[in-house]
Amino acid sequence: MAQALVDLVREGFKEAVLSSHSHRGDEVVVLRREAVQDVCRFLKDGEARIQLLRDIACVDLLTYDTEMTGGGALASNEVPAYDLAKKAPREPRFQLAYNLYSVVRKQSLRLRVELRSDDVKVPTVTGVWRTADWWERYIFDMFGIEFIGHPNLTRILMYPEFQGYPLRKDYPTRKRQPLVAELDFPDLVRGPGPGPGGAGVPMSQTHVGRKNVDPTTYD
Amino acid sequence: MTELHDDPLALEADLPSSLMTVNLGPSHPAMHGTVRLVITLDGETIVDAVPEIGFLHRGFTKSSESSTWHQVLPYTDRLNYVSPILNNVGYIMGVEKLIGIECTERAKYLRVLGGEISRICDHLTCISAIGLELGAFTVFLYGVEARELLWDRISEWTGARVTTSWTRIGGVATDLPPGFVERLRESMPRVMELTHEIDVLLSRNRIFYDRTRGIGVLSGEEALDWGFTGPCLRACGVNYDVRKAHPYAVYDRMDFEVPLGERGDTYDRYILRIREIEQSARIIEQCLEQIPPGPIIIDDWRYALPPKKDVFGSIEGVMAHFKLIMEGIQVPAGEVYVYSEGANGELGFHIVSNGTGKPYTIQVRAPGFPILSALPRLIKGHAVADIIPIFDSINMIGGEVEQ
Numbered sequence: 001m002a003q004a005l006v007d008l009v010r011e012g013f014k015e016a017v018l019s020s021h022s023h024r025g026d027e028v029v030v031l032r033r034e035a036v037q038d039v040c041r042f043l044k045d046g047e048a049r050i051q052l053l054r055d056i057a058c059v060d061l062l063t064y065d066t067e068m069t070g071g072g073a074l075a076s077n078e079v080p081a082y083d084l085a086k087k088a089p090r091e092p093r094f095q096l097a098y099n100l101y102s103v104v105r106k107q108s109l110r111l112r113v114e115l116r117s118d119d120v121k122v123p124t125v126t127g128v129w130r131t132a133d134w135w136e137r138y139i140f141d142m143f144g145i146e147f148i149g150h151p152n153l154t155r156i157l158m159y160p161e162f163q164g165y166p167l168r169k170d171y172p173t174r175k176r177q178p179l180v181a182e183l184d185f186p187d188l189v190r191g192p193g194p195g196p197g198g199a200g201v202p203m204s205q206t207h208v209g210r211k212n213v214d215p216t217t218y219d
Numbered sequence: 220m221t222e223l224h225d226d227p228l229a230l231e232a233d234l235p236s237s238l239m240t241v242n243l244g245p246s247h248p249a250m251h252g253t254v255r256l257v258i259t260l261d262g263e264t265i266v267d268a269v270p271e272i273g274f275l276h277r278g279f280t281k282s283s284e285s286s287t288w289h290q291v292l293p294y295t296d297r298l299n300y301v302s303p304i305l306n307n308v309g310y311i312m313g314v315e316k317l318i319g320i321e322c323t324e325r326a327k328y329l330r331v332l333g334g335e336i337s338r339i340c341d342h343l344t345c346i347s348a349i350g351l352e353l354g355a356f357t358v359f360l361y362g363v364e365a366r367e368l369l370w371d372r373i374s375e376w377t378g379a380r381v382t383t384s385w386t387r388i389g390g391v392a393t394d395l396p397p398g399f400v401e402r403l404r405e406s407m408p409r410v411m412e413l414t415h416e417i418d419v420l421l422s423r424n425r426i427f428y429d430r431t432r433g434i435g436v437l438s439g440e441e442a443l444d445w446g447f448t449g450p451c452l453r454a455c456g457v458n459y460d461v462r463k464a465h466p467y468a469v470y471d472r473m474d475f476e477v478p479l480g481e482r483g484d485t486y487d488r489y490i491l492r493i494r495e496i497e498q499s500a501r502i503i504e505q506c507l508e509q510i511p512p513g514p515i516i517i518d519d520w521r522y523a524l525p526p527k528k529d530v531f532g533s534i535e536g537v538m539a540h541f542k543l544i545m546e547g548i549q550v551p552a553g554e555v556y557v558y559s560e561g562a563n564g565e566l567g568f569h570i571v572s573n574g575t576g577k578p579y580t581i582q583v584r585a586p587g588f589p590i591l592s593a594l595p596r597l598i599k600g601h602a603v604a605d606i607i608p609i610f611d612s613i614n615m616i617g618g619e620v621e622q
Contacts (some may be wrong), residue, residue: 002540023553024553025316051444052448053446054565055569106465106558130592157276166278
């Protein structure tokens, strides 16, 4: 359906397009990451008229081949660390998917960029579509992908002190996070907190009901 | 006093002013969930605003990755908890696209019917909340009464008011109960009557009109740039409705219109929802007329649970049941993006499977997420009191935005 869009990209950017395919009616173009900005700009301003960036999604392929088949309703889909260590990691590990749509032509297109795990950087497209701002922050928050040139690349759903990237496949589902020290805000009821690095145990740790477990271990 | 009299210019001099930072939310009755807005004010004018989200983050994607394909359904209920059926349908369409099957004819009609009832509930919630937060409490009571009538019908049908989990791969879970069509036909006139009451109470109300007209204006081009879809985009005059542009289920057989706004302001976003309720009511009536008899789920035991008669009566049935329960539905490997018209815009699911009984990853394109990101753009330059109508009219749902 959207083969016309694929041809447009292929003609305009012979060097940048690595491959293209269609799966279940979705047209996919795999790009070199350096060309993302140029291709997006071309698609938006050129005759493709792609005004809408639907979303940016990311897939971590770390356990794509190892995952247990089935296992029933109760079994976890998690792959233990010793299983991961046994096999060579799949590279490129991350796939970014830009889902695009042209309201005028009523056609969709997906751009895919593949990233190796030792170099998770990609140019930002916030200059092309403003909605990319939050999607890129989301991908950064969840997968740790760095978008070069993004105006405000900070965590969006998680809090700033969060450690690790929760949607990476090597982040355990039940991992615990360390408690965050209470900030030095004046509290009208309890008085000022001890503050980060202050003397004594932070109040946030003494007041929680559960035992303060080592966050690196999880059950 | 004497000083003022001595210097006549002192009365005219500017007051020394500085920028003030105000927190709105995360627990504010008008913030519809838990969103925090850090607003910088110059007097009463908004200079800057930073939305902070994530208070309601429950890890939808991470939870989905260790659930079977059907176990994800209850999570989708809780994305947009006002119109859960639309989420159920959107997600299950993605899985069906990945497998390459279609649901039965009757199930398609049922999905459209349930979806449109949910859409009315969602729009009613939005417009009655605008009324409530602008001081028109009566409007809220009318809206909630109408919504409650429809939720009663949905609970008779699916067993739950809002946590429906009602679709299945290849069909739906429950057929219409006896007498449902008659009761829905009794309820709908009352719902439309109440919607009409809201319409006449608010739409030409001087106070309401003045507070919403020309507030939070966005052009169509800019709205697309910000990723708007759904009523918020159509209020800006852009004709994009997934039900018309890419009809799924049986929307191609339905006769309905897509209302469009002209100015893209808060008033347009409000009035558009009322017009959409009227169109949804038309679709519901057509569904009830056209719905054919037949099975509600496909007869393919690789994907649908066999009927209990076969599970207890035949070896093939019990084997199929065992395999589906113990191993889950085996969805072929692949990657799809599927989109449907949610109540607030295009609801997308980016689903990846590696050929096992569990999704490899599911990422959701919540319609409210890009719309909320444009909130600072919408409210900048307006007064503090304009935040609430603008925020209400984009109808952000915390559950889907924060996943």
